[in-house]
Amino acid sequence: MIELLVQSTHWQLLLTALAFVALAGVETLFPLSGDRRHRARRWFANAALFLMGFGAVFMASPLILKGAAWVQGALHFPPLTGLGLPAWLLVVVSFLLIDLLAYLSHALFHGAPWLWRLHRAHHSDTVVDASTGVRHHPLESLAGAALQLMVFAVLGVPLLVVLAYGLITTLWQFVTHAEVRLPETIDRALRLVVVTPGMHRVHHSVRMDEGNSNFGMVLSIWDRLFGTYRRRPAAERAGMALGVEGADRAPSLTMLLTDPLRP
Structure with missing residues (x-):
């Protein structure tokens, strides 16, 4: 299992780099707003x-997997893999379940004040582009990975489907955050x-009634x-105000790392 995890992380790093280069090129050719201020610093x-965050999750993965296995054994919840479903149906059900849990987890990070402090660094980006897709506080990455792996273990979701979903979202996070003008x-x-770039852009609105949606x-x-x-x-999305009220347009790395300490 650990060997499979290591191989998956290698592919995830490669896909992350390739996807970012590709989307950054598309953003340059077909910009939505053309705002390129502070881009290098951002x-x-x-x-x-x-x-x-990637390093923290990778280092903690063996411990998280052990904890997930313990929780699974203690609860004796009937696993999906034990329901006798055809392979194709197991994959479809598992994918839907994982995506639903990702939705619920995202909503939780907005709803719980202490989790929002971790997630706020992601939303504080006032120019949403491909790089915003990987702008997550390391503690948020760690907490999110631990929470989801625990739930996946309890439900008995196949590890291969979990890893495949991780690779898919690695690519899709760049697409949904891309600063591009789709017809x-x-x-x-x-x-x-x-989820499309137009739909997700509304989620990054500075207005929290819109930020707490999509x-x-x-x-x-x-x-x-x-x-x-x-x-x-x-027509409204291109010029809408993005980020968190009062956020710095180009905060330093230190400011982003210490953001959870801010009220």
């Missing part, structure tokens, strides 16, 4: 946060099923199902 800080007809059609990770169906879906016309 990219450095966002990349540093990602590497620190509205395409964005609107796609968001019937999946929590979906890959699929958009959960927001529609639970009533957290919000939309804005394309």
